[in-house]
Amino acid sequence: MQTQAAVLNQANGPFEIENIDVGEPQAGEIRVAIKAVGICHTDLVIASGALGLQFPAVLGHEGAGFVDAVGPGVTSVKPGDKVLLTFNSCGQCRHCHDDHPAYCQSFMPLNMVCVRTDGSTRLHRDETPVADNFFGQSSFAGLAIANERNVLKIADDADLAALAPLGCGIQTGAGAVLRSLNGKAGESLVVLGGGAVGLSAVMGGAIAGCGPIIVIEPQEARRALALELGATHAIDPGAGDPVQAVRAIVPDGADMVVDTSGYLPIVESAVNMVGNLGRIGLIGVPGSLDAVLPVPIMQWLTIGGTVRGIVEGDSDPKVFLPELIAHHAAGRLPLEKFIKTYRLDEINQAIDDAHHGKCIKAVLLID
Numbered sequence: 001m002q003t004q005a006a007v008l009n010q011a012n013g014p015f016e017i018e019n020i021d022v023g024e025p026q027a028g029e030i031r032v033a034i035k036a037v038g039i040c041h042t043d044l045v046i047a048s049g050a051l052g053l054q055f056p057a058v059l060g061h062e063g064a065g066f067v068d069a070v071g072p073g074v075t076s077v078k079p080g081d082k083v084l085l086t087f088n089s090c091g092q093c094r095h096c097h098d099d100h101p102a103y104c105q106s107f108m109p110l111n112m113v114c115v116r117t118d119g120s121t122r123l124h125r126d127e128t129p130v131a132d133n134f135f136g137q138s139s140f141a142g143l144a145i146a147n148e149r150n151v152l153k154i155a156d157d158a159d160l161a162a163l164a165p166l167g168c169g170i171q172t173g174a175g176a177v178l179r180s181l182n183g184k185a186g187e188s189l190v191v192l193g194g195g196a197v198g199l200s201a202v203m204g205g206a207i208a209g210c211g212p213i214i215v216i217e218p219q220e221a222r223r224a225l226a227l228e229l230g231a232t233h234a235i236d237p238g239a240g241d242p243v244q245a246v247r248a249i250v251p252d253g254a255d256m257v258v259d260t261s262g263y264l265p266i267v268e269s270a271v272n273m274v275g276n277l278g279r280i281g282l283i284g285v286p287g288s289l290d291a292v293l294p295v296p297i298m299q300w301l302t303i304g305g306t307v308r309g310i311v312e313g314d315s316d317p318k319v320f321l322p323e324l325i326a327h328h329a330a331g332r333l334p335l336e337k338f339i340k341t342y343r344l345d346e347i348n349q350a351i352d353d354a355h356h357g358k359c360i361k362a363v364l365l366i367d
C-alpha cells in the first residue's frame with residue numbers, strides 16, 4: 001500500500017514528504033495507520049547519521065493511531081483498534097523476562113537496525129528499499145509496521161495527539177524518577193534541563209511526592225512551566241554556580257539528580273549536587289559519543305553514590321504506559337501544556353521551532 005512519509009534522504013535532512021510503499025505485515029507484525037507522532041530528540045540524533053543510518057530512511061518513534069492490518073499470529077489487537085506505539089523488545093531474553101525490556105539484549109537490532117533480520121525492509125520507494133523499523137515502527141508516515149511487543153491497545157476515546165509522546169519521551173522522563181531511581185515521597189530531586197523529558201521527570205517527581213523538586217534550565221519560559229508542573233524551585237544556570245544554588249536549597253545535597261541535558265559542564269556538576277546515598281540518572285545524549293563523566297572515587301564511596309544510565313525510564317510499556325495514561329486522565333500529567341501540534345508536512349518547521357525554543361514537544365498530525 002502507498003502512503004505519505006517524511007523521508008530523510010541525507011544526514012541531517014531536511015525531511016521530504018514523499019509517497020512510499022508499505023508492505024503487508026509479516027508474522028507478529030502490525031500495520032498501523034498513524035494519526036499522531038511526536039518528535040523526540042533521538043530522531044534528530046539518528047538523523048545526523050551518528051549511528052550509521054542508511055538513506056533513504058523513515059524515522060519517528062512516538063506513533064499513535066489505528067490498527068490497519070495484522071500479520072499471522074497476532075492476537076493482542078485487531079484492525080480498527082486504537083493503539084499507542086513504543087520501543088520494541090524481544091520478550092525472550094533475561095531482561096525482558098525480568099520486566100526490563102528497555103535493556104533487552106536485542107534492543108539495538110530491534111530498534112536501531114533499520115531492516116528485518118533477513119535483511120528485507122517493510123518500506124520501499126519505487127523499487128528502492130527504505131530504512132525502516134526505527135524503534136520497531138518508523139512512524140513519520142501515514143502507515144507504519146510495528147510488532148506485537150511494541151503496540152498497546154488503548155481506549156477508543158483516547159486523545160492520540162496527547163498520548164503519542166508517552167511512547168518515548170514522557171515515559172523516559174517520568175520513568176526515570178518513578179522506576180529507574182525509584183523516587184520516594186519526601187526525597188529531593190534535581191532535574192537538569194526543562195525540555196519534554198525534563199518536565200516529565202518533574203511531573204514524575206510530583207507524582208511520587210518528591211520535594212523539593214529543583215529544575216535547572218536556561219530558558220525562562222521553561223522554568224516558569226516547570227514551576228506550574230510541580231517544581232518547587234527553578235534555577236537559571238547562567239545566574240551563578242548551579243551547585244551552590246542547589247546546596248542553598250538542600251544543604252546536605254540532593255537525593256536524586258536526573259540529567260536530561262547531555263551538556264557536559266552541567267552533567268559534571270551533578271556529582272557535587274548529590275548527598276549521602278545520592279543517585280544520578282543519565283538520560284541526556286552528550287554531544288560526543290565518547291563523552292566521559294569523571295567520578296571522584298573517595299567522595300563517591302564515602303557518600304555511597306550511584307550513577308546509572310537510563311533507557312526509556314526502565315519502562316515495561318504494557319504496565320507503565322497504562323499507569324501514565326491513568327495519571328494523564330487524572331490531571332497529573334498535563335502534557336497539553338507543552339505539546340504543540342503540526343501537520344506531517346510541517347515537520348522541518350516543527351524541528352526548527354524546537355531548536356529555537358518556540359516549541360517544547362512537537363506532535364505531528366496525519367489526516
Ligand SMILES: [Zn+2]
Nearest residue numbers: 090093096104
Ligand atoms: Zn529481550
Ligand SMILES: [Zn+2]
Nearest residue numbers: 040042168169
Ligand atoms: Zn525518543
